[in-house]
């Protein structure tokens with residue numbers, strides 16, 4: 001092995017998690033290499049491009065005008081009959097390609113090395129270091145950060161089967177309908193996930209999530225009709241997989257750490273994953289910096305990320321129930337909460353409502369329980 005090929009940390013992938021980990025390590029003088037298979041970082045975009053203000057704040061990222069498209073006041077959750085409740089969680093529509101490039105550039109500015117158009121093929125544990133083989137060469141490092149998203153295919157790494165949703169979004173040239181809230185639609189038309197409408201200004205994104213093959217466009221067709229778009233007039237299609245995973249995390253060889261989508265760090269209800277990618281990457285970097293001369297870091301890392309709200313068991317336990325709710329059940333909740341902030345239950349009205357509709361009791365109790373989970377993970381929702 002040549003000395004110049006030995007790195008402290010090799011990061012596989014230059015999405016938000018890879019860029020963030022690289023930045024935080026490089027700024028502390030750690031010698032890093034990011035290997036990214038794409039020719040241009042962040043492209044093509046596979047994201048609806050919603051990001052919360054809190055995600056940036058928590059990770060000390062300034063909302064630069066280069067990657068901010070517009071400010072958003074929060075989200076509205078719509079039910080089939082058009083009722084909606086509000087989630088006042090401020091955020092942004094971002095330019096995801098520029099955002100990913102911005103983070104990678106920060107890593108480079110701090111002395112990190114980045115190789116694009118290069119795919120990592122295998123990772124092998126040698127005595128006290130790792131050998132990373134790409135389609136262009138061999139590199140060596142003390143630690144590995146897997147920031148390669150949910151896709152399998154690196155020899156030597158076991159990617160356990162996780163639940164993945166196929167997310168598809170069509171972009172349209174905007175019409176008159178506009179809102180500075182993200183729109184989410186729940187109900188029969190969108191099972192087993194939800195549908196969304198994001199207003200970027202000049203374009204509007206309409207999307208939905210599906211299990212299995214991504215050929216069921218009915219939820220998107222439904223929303224196109226509702227918002228006045230013709231599906232065949234789309235100007236762009238965006239698609240990708242979103243992995244959901246919860247504790248326990250996969251067992252990797254000591255010294256290999258997974259971040260972002262590679263560990264399914266997405267919110268179980270909204271599937272927003274940029275925030276989880278940034279936070280897990282930051283924690284990974286902090287733990288490597290702190291324990292640089294020590295050998296056992298995996299356990300400490302998992303203990304730390306388990307504290308993130310997105311990995312909380314109670315949140316996960318309600319995920320299926322949330323997505324299985326029927327239009328009728330969502331309408332029951334929507335009728336009570338219409339135009340209100342999700343956490344502000346109108347108690348007087350609720351009692352009167354339950355008196356008139358006693359069969360709704362269980363459904364409303366479920367919603368009250370859900371409020372707690374939303375509250376707990378509110379800032380992490382996207």
Ligand SMILES: Cc1cc2nc3c(=O)[nH]c(=O)nc-3n(C[C@H](O)[C@H](O)[C@H](O)COP(=O)(O)OP(=O)(O)OC[C@H]3O[C@@H](n4cnc5c(N)ncnc54)[C@H](O)[C@@H]3O)c2cc1C
Pocket residue numbers: 012013014015016017018035036037038042046047048049050051118119120121147148149150151153154167168169238239240241242259260261262266271272273274275277382
């Ligand atoms: C359609 C869609 C819409 C979404 N919308 C939102 C949203 O609005 N808000 C939100 O918060 N989240 C959204 N997400 C989720 C979000 O995009 C992901 O959670 C986020 O990208 C995870 O970041 P990451 O860095 O972990 O992985 P990625 O962004 O997937 O980055 C992984 C990188 O690793 C590279 N790579 C993979 N394998 C190798 C290899 N062997 N060698 C070298 N490089 C490799 C890839 O090319 C890629 O650049 C959406 C996802 C999809 C699919």
